[in-house]
Amino acid sequence: xxxxxxxxxxxxxxxxxxxxxxxxxxxxxxxxxxxxxxxxxxxxxxxxxxxxxxxxxxxxxxxxxxxxxxxxxxxxxxxxxxxxxxxxxxxxxxxxxxxxxxxxxxxxxxxxxxxxxxxxxxxxxxxxxxxxxxxxxxxxxxxxxxxxxxxxxxxxxxxxxxxxxxxxxxxxxxxxxxxxxxxxxxxxxxxxxxxx
Ligand code: 5GP
Numbered sequence: 490x491x492x493x494x495x496x497x498x499x500x501x502x503x504x505x506x507x508x509x510x511x512x513x514x515x516x517x518x519x520x521x522x523x524x525x526x527x528x529x530x531x532x533x534x535x536x537x538x539x540x541x542x543x544x545x546x547x548x549x550x551x552x553x554x555x556x557x558x559x560x561x562x563x564x565x566x567x568x569x570x571x572x573x574x575x576x577x578x579x580x581x582x583x584x585x586x587x588x589x590x591x592x593x594x595x596x597x598x599x600x601x602x603x604x605x606x607x608x609x610x611x612x613x614x615x616x617x618x619x620x621x622x623x624x625x626x627x628x629x630x631x632x633x634x635x636x637x638x639x640x641x642x643x644x645x646x647x648x649x650x651x652x653x654x655x656x657x658x659x660x661x662x663x664x665x666x667x668x669x670x671x672x673x674x675x676x677x678x679x680x681x682x683x684x685x
Contacts, residue, residue: 497587497588497589497590497613498590498685499586499587499588499589499590499591499592499593499613500587500592500593500613500614500615500681500684500685501583501587501593501595501605501609501613501614501615502592502593502594502595502615502617502677502680502681502684503595503596503597503601503602503605503614503615503616503617503659504516504594504595504596504597504617504619504677505596505597505598505599505602505616505617505618505619505652505656505659506596506618506619506620506621506652506665507619507621507627507645507648507649507652507653508571508627508631508645508648508649509621509627509628509630509631509633509634509645509649510619510620510621510627510630510649510665511619511630511665511667511670511673512596512619512665513546513596514670515619515663515670515673515674515677516528516594516595516596518670518671518673518674519594519674519677519678522674522678523592525591525592526591526592526593526594527582527586527591527592527593527594528593528594528595529578529579529582529583529586529593529595530544530545530546530547530548530579530582531546531547531548531576531577531578531579531595531597532547532548532549532550532555532558532564532567532575532576532577532579533547533548533549533550533574533575533576533577534549534550534551534552534555534574534575534576535549535574535576536549537549538634538635539635546596552575555567555575555577558577558579559577562580563577563579563580563581564577564578564579564580565577565578565579565580565583565584565604565605565608566578566597566601566604566605566608567601568598568600568601568604570598570600570648571641571644571645571648576598576601578595578597578601578605583595587609587613592681592685594677598648598652599651599652599655599656599658602616602658602659603658606658615660615661615680615684616658616659616660616661617659617661617662617663617677617680618652618656618658618659618661618662618663619662619663619665619673620653620656620662620663620664620665621649621653621665622664624646624649624650626667627646627649628642628646630667631645631646661680663676663677663680
């Protein structure tokens with residue numbers, strides 16, 4: 490059964506927001522608080538960053554494996570993010586969890602959110618935007634993750650501007666404030682409670 494035609498109470502919360510907005514840390518916090526929720530992995534062709542482990546947030550795969558996955562229809566959506574790296578949400582874990590009526594939480598970029606919106610019925614899909622108002626602060630946080638070439642930082646800031654311009658597509662917004670990951674997770678819990 491395809492997601493479009495299913496009738497289930499499962500809810501897919503897609504968390505969108507600029508690189509460095511804290512969405513990954515907020516989701517990690519929710520994962521600690523709610524082992525009953527489903528946190529599906531995506532595939533990416535980028536290398537793991539220091540401290541990241543295979544199977545926690547991503548499957549780190551080669552580009553040829555990713556292309557094979559596309560050809561075999563394994564992805565609900567996929568996109569090239571920050572140039573040259575592919576990211577994609579696997580269909581299977583999402584379909585299964587939604588059919589079982591589970592709460593599913595995944596971070597995604599705005600183009601991925603738009604693709605999934607065309608595939609998953611609106612009653613099963615909730616977009617939450619993690620809003621950053623200070624781009625200087627965002628730059629500081631991107632730099633904290635490790636050394637990046639100037640063009641890469643500029644590219645991420647440009648992506649952030651574009652994502653913020655389309656944030657209205659998500660019905661909910663959470664303000665990203667440094668050091669407030671717990672509060673952001675609290676806000677997300679309020680949104681989840683409203684939607685279920
Ligand atoms: P990062 O490399 O910082 O983990 O992620 C870069 C961007 O890719 C972030 O905006 C993140 O939300 C997005 N992203 C992560 N997984 C997926 C996915 O499966 N599909 C799409 N389209 N974007 C993703």
